[in-house]
Amino acid sequence: MALLEVTDLRVQFRTDDGIVKAVDGVNFSLDRGQTLGIVGESGSGKSVTCLSIMGLARGGRVGGQALFQGKDLLKMHADELRAVRGKQIAMIFQDPLSSLHPFYKVGAQIVEMILAHEKMSKKEARDRAIDLLRLVGVPRPDRRVDDYPHQFSGGMRQRAMIAMALALDPAVLIADEPTTALDVTVQAQVLDLIERLQHEFGTAIIMITHDLGVVADIADDVLVMYGGKPIEIADRRSVYYQPHHPYTWGLLQSIPSVGAEHTGEKLRAIKGMPPSLIHLPTGCSFHPRCPYVMDVCKKEEPHLLPAGDNGAHLSACHLSIDEKQRIWQQEVAPTR
């Protein structure tokens, strides 16, 4: 049995302008020690997917199933969910300055988190907080434990958040764009930390990001989302070396490569803009921007189907498997 199994997750928000279909049919499963990368741009639904699993999608109507160790998180009572949140499934967010309370010392916030779930004395909890800060590489943790969040730098704050998230040895860690706001060398430090902690504790990780580079290093499987829908899901190497969706191709082509020869060639940008989640295009949501669009794409929504022999590699596109392979090999791959 998978640790976390999400089936047909749907999240909608009622707004004055209409119903926002933020998440529209997401499936994935996660095993112990595994890392799933969820990749997408703004409005793709990647954050709302995980927030709704944790019961944090305020005002959203959530449908589908999210089985954690066999029990459906979406149907749990508030008390039951609160016991799971933090202790079994932990979450870290993009901007640690807004997710840590500015009025309380960092140590106090970690202690509060520990005492909410475990019975121990305040002193024991504080010692544990210091150990955790040392664990994540914060220098002089016995002194830093009494600092306020604004006295930490961005990278250190994120380490403190990771310490808080891992305080109770959760089975799953959801990291929502944890390094987007950080400088690149600090990003490398934090990603290295997350990887090493995973290796040490066997935590399963869901890493949400818009950065295909971050996911290339850390994920086992990758789920690509567009307009609230999953459009491709595959193991890491397949997504980068044998992608089967025009959007994934477009994303890979949009990224300038540091290692490549400086050819002076222009980037191949995806034309157009991400869709409105209230007025999604008919048929395939990507069709207005797709260079390979066909008539059927405007009328029928493509289902997630196997992309070839590898049954675990799914893609939602009307192009035939042969066509996709041909286009990738002859047209897209040579440009990378």
Next chain:
Amino acid sequence: MSTEADATTAGEAGTARQPLVRLTGAKKHFPITQGIIFQREIGRVHAVDGVDLEVYPGETLGIVGESGCGKSTLARLVCKLLPLTEGTLEFEGKDVTHLAGNELRLLRRQVQMIFQDPYSSLNPRKRVGTIIGDPFDIHGIADGKERKQRVQELMEVVGLNPEHYNRFPAEFSGGQRQRIGVARALALRPRLIICDEPVSALDVSIQAQVINLLEDLQTEFHLTYIFIAHDLSVVRHVSDRVAVMYLGKVVELADAGRLYKTPKHPYTGALMSAVPVADPDLAEKRERVILVGDVPSPIDPPSGCRFHPRCPKAQPNCVTDEPPLEVKEAGDLAACHYPLEPGENLAKAKPGIQQETTAPQLASG
């Protein structure tokens, strides 16, 4: 400086060219004061702390660095949005350090800026036509029908629909707002445009569109760019030469291709190694250099070489002697006592001094 000028023009003929912009000994310090009645200076933020830089006509000079390195402050010094604390600024050979009044206004027609945040850099209460058209008003160049025509031409050039002339910024997406910023910067046909993180706030697919637009405009309007970004892949793609900044100083200045292939300064090496690559095999193969410590504060910069508390190659003299920015090879400059040799593996380097570690303390090590 002229030999350096000859040698560092990348991809162009090696004839001695006059730089369009020259900064010499540029410093910008922001005082920190205390006291209510008498303001005592108790410290300074050394945002830019001694920079010499030349930008040549037609080139794109990239500037990279992390938070606190001073790149944005440097941009504002070149644009004269901030006065220099020390040093001089020359434009087309003329000293413009203390320019004021009408002469300054004339200079502003030559140097324009595109800002990072497409949401705060446009006045939300002004219509797009006004935002792009204001430069024509301010400089008394065109008004009425002619101004509207020129604004609409600009909108077309940057890929906006000229019929949206009367819309407000809120009615546009992030990428479109950035195009409005580009049109505004282009309005007076400046010689130099400083792009301060122009694509950082945009989604990846939109970034590529705006980068392509900037490159097309450079060719069409013979523009010179100073391109500031923290995304190394983007900078590599657009730049001819790249300057790497750390804590208010330029630590390396080289041809873009050479900088990325064979960086000389250990900080540049660490930056290159830290950039995530969208290639799993490559990501696994390469040895990551994980720096220790945090980016130090520009209020109290470290002694000697400012990078010594984090440098994997730091030696005792790095703590006491500040290395000068000098030519290392092929006209590329680096400020380091122990620059990287080609093929040197920085991940295996061991520092010769004590440094504060930020490595995770795990049982498995």
